[in-house]
Amino acid sequence: MSDIALSASMRSNLQSLQATADLMDRTSQRLSTQKSVNSVTDDAVKFFTAKNLTARADRLDTVKSGIANALSAIETANTGISSIRDTLSSMDAVITQARNLVGLTDANSNAQRQDLVTQYNTLRSQINNIVDDSSYNGVNFLKSATALTVAFNETSSTSLTVNGFAGAADNLGTGSSTGGTASTTTNANGSVSTSLGSVGTVATGTGALGSSTTTATFGNIVVTSTPDADGGAGGTYSVTDGTNTYTIGNGDTYTFGTGAGTITVSAAANLDAANAAITVTYQEGASADANLDDTVSFNVDTGVVTSTLKNGAGASTAIVHTPGAAPTSAITVTGAGGTIGGGTGVVALATAGSTGAALDTTAELDALATKMTSARSYLTLNESKLAGNVSTLSNRQDYLSDLMATLSAGADDLTKADVNEEGANMLALQTRQQLGMTSLSLASQALQGVLRLF
Missing domain, CATH: 1.20.1330.10 (f41 fragment of flagellin, N-terminal domain)
Known part of the structure; x- marks a missing residue:
């Protein structure tokens, strides 16, 4: 304080003790953290290098x-x-x-x-x-x-x-899609649905197809036919594979799969011609046997849909779905599962509506x-x-x-403290502090001599 006068020796000893205390604080921190660089003020280069x-x-x-x-x-x-x-x-x-x-x-x-x-x-x-x-x-x-x-x-x-x-x-x-033996059914409104999902019933259709939409489903392949009132190319015809939809035009052919189970959709060269049709050819079974090539034909001129089913021995049954006609016949197709779309996927077996069980032949x-x-x-x-x-x-x-581990070791090498060295420093500083206190005490005794005059 400015109103208290200290002798030069006392002030020197006091400053020395303060410096010693600062060094002891730094050494104590290094011993506790085991790092010689704890902040940017310790060593800026080492600090930022270790941080990176x-x-x-x-x-x-x-x-x-x-x-x-x-x-x-x-x-x-x-x-x-x-x-x-x-x-x-x-x-x-x-x-x-x-x-x-x-x-x-x-x-x-x-x-x-x-x-x-x-x-x-x-x-x-x-x-x-x-x-x-x-x-x-x-x-x-x-x-x-x-x-x-x-x-x-x-x-x-x-x-x-x-x-x-x-x-x-x-x-x-x-394989990309599986099912049982082919089946074709006609709904009450006259639309025709063909599927390879299970054994089912094949029947003639009813009602006028006209400009109504007819769909045929073969696993994940769906063919959609919407003829105009007069038939022909003015209608809308498409096929989708579950991901993409393709428009069917004059002479177009789309093939899905390879080998056994291939599905082919083909259109007549001129859909405006008399009795022009879009034909879907598919297979019931798992082998590339032409005797298993079934077809569904969409006559875009008359609206007639014809399903032709083969029995594997070359014989076939044609079911004609005539617009406006009442149902006159029905047959049931039976058999085991097959794969469509190509390949050898694990098939689901056919059971629904069957007259004979699946799994019945070697x-x-x-x-x-x-x-x-x-x-x-x-x-x-x-x-x-x-x-x-x-x-x-x-x-x-x-x-x-x-x-x-190498990066961490490198950072540690830059900042870690030598515990033995810092321990020795602490002992030296403690000794210095004690000596400083003694020196400060001796310096103060010189001033105390004045008291003896009284």
Whole structure:
């Protein structure tokens, strides 16, 4: 304070004690944090360099978390694949049981066979349930639309894209849609619907088709015909594959699938010509056999729709849907499941409305067993692709762990304190403080001598 006078020696000792206290505070902080650089005032270069190294390590930790997420999603998919494989084994068991009933036509055998069909289809539906449940943190590699890009560094300049595959029952092979034997039905309003979903009834149509819309459904392929009042090219005709819709014009031909199960939609060269038609050709079964080529023909001039169904032996039945005519006949088509759209997907067996049970011939059972084998091969192929990604991701994860450790060690080397040295400094400072206190005491004694005069 300005109104208190200190001797030069006392002020010098006091300043020395203050400096010693500051050094003791700094040393104490270094001992507690084990860092020699705790703020920018300690060493600006080391402080900011260490901060940048630590920040990069933190960013890489986020990248590492993304890789761990991808690995967990792949592991979840592999668990789903194993479960699907077990389900296929159960379906194989159903096929084996059905072989014991081949050639038996009594009521009890038919009932057992129908029960096996139900079991088979229930197991098949479980495959789709497994696929839907094989999701991890929003990522499902058992669905074909899934493509996860995994960053390998903090700028995402290097990455790996992990692609999923279609693991649903319809896709365990290369097939895109499945169903049973073909059936065609006519609704009360005269519109005609053809499907490959199950065994059904074929009947003649009623009512005037005129400019009404007629649709034919073949799995995921839908053909729509809306002729104008006078027929011909003035109408609207299209085909959709579930994703894209294509307009059908003069002479157009659209083909869906390859090999067995191919669906072809073709239009007459001139839709304004007399009796011009749009014809859909499809197959009931799983083999590329011309004897199984059924057709649905839309006469855009007269409105007549003709369904021609073959029995596999070359014989056929033509059902004509005439505008305005009352229903005059009906037949029931029976048989086992087939695949349309090409490929060897795991098919659903036909049951609804059948007069004879499915799974009743060795040929049908052999075809299903082949599909099981194809499905397993398909799973194994895609499982190996996922496994290849696991190796790459795991290696990158290990590399990032090592890199993060190096960055953290570098930051520590720049800022860490030598605990032994700082401990020795603290002892020296404590000694200096004690000596300073003694010196300050001695300096004050000189002033105390004045008191002896009184």
